[in-house]
Amino acid sequence: MKKEEEKLSKFPEMLSKMRRERGVSQKKAATDLGISQALLSHYEKGIRECGLDFVIKCSQYYGVTTDYLLGISDSRNGMSDDFLSSIQVNEGKSVKNLSHCTKFMLDMASAAMTATGEKHSNYLYDYFLMVAYRGSLTLAKAGVLPKELFKIDYTIARDLASAAIALQDAKFVLIEDKSRTGIDEKPFEPLCKMINEAEEYILSNYVF
Secondary structure, three states, rough: HHHHHHHOOHHHHHHHHHHHHOOHHHHHHHHOOOHHHHHHHHHHHOOOOHHHHHHHHHHHOOOOHHHHHOOOOOOOOOOHHHHHOOOOOOOOOOOOHHHHHHHHHHHHHHHHHHHHHHEEEEEEEHHHHHHHHHHHHHHHHHHOOHEEEHOOHHHHHHHHHHHHHHHHHHHHHHHHHOOOOOOOOHHHHHHHHHHHHHHHHHHHHHHH
């Protein structure tokens, strides 16, 4: 019983940790979750206990399982390490590390997308959709999957999928690049108009 109580007591710590990982203020998180900032502060400090409905709402908000939030499980998505370790590919290689790496990237990208606003929320889904589709095309080319699954010719679909992935990559970088501080444009004045026009075209037609 004591061990279970210790696990459950991790909820305040996990609640605060997930908010910091997501990169949102306590005020914003409280607003999004439909409670006051003062109440969220009490939950994060363990001063007050919340109800089950709030735990569920938090798990949906932060994209993790309720067991992870409560400290019962170390798996954010509910998939056990034992299951991942049991899956083997050629030469005894396990997909465990690959799965963890993918999950880590999804967690980090999801937090970044959420922090930049809801209008960017589809980027992450589209990116991994195209990656999975591109991988399926490769398996079809190798004869592992039937080519009849695809309506588009393999060569054309492969090129289009690769272009889509590259475009999503560019979107991610553009959203997260906060490093530009400006330069003296005078030495580059002949190029500035052309560059501005070209970038406006790209932004208008391919990004937002």
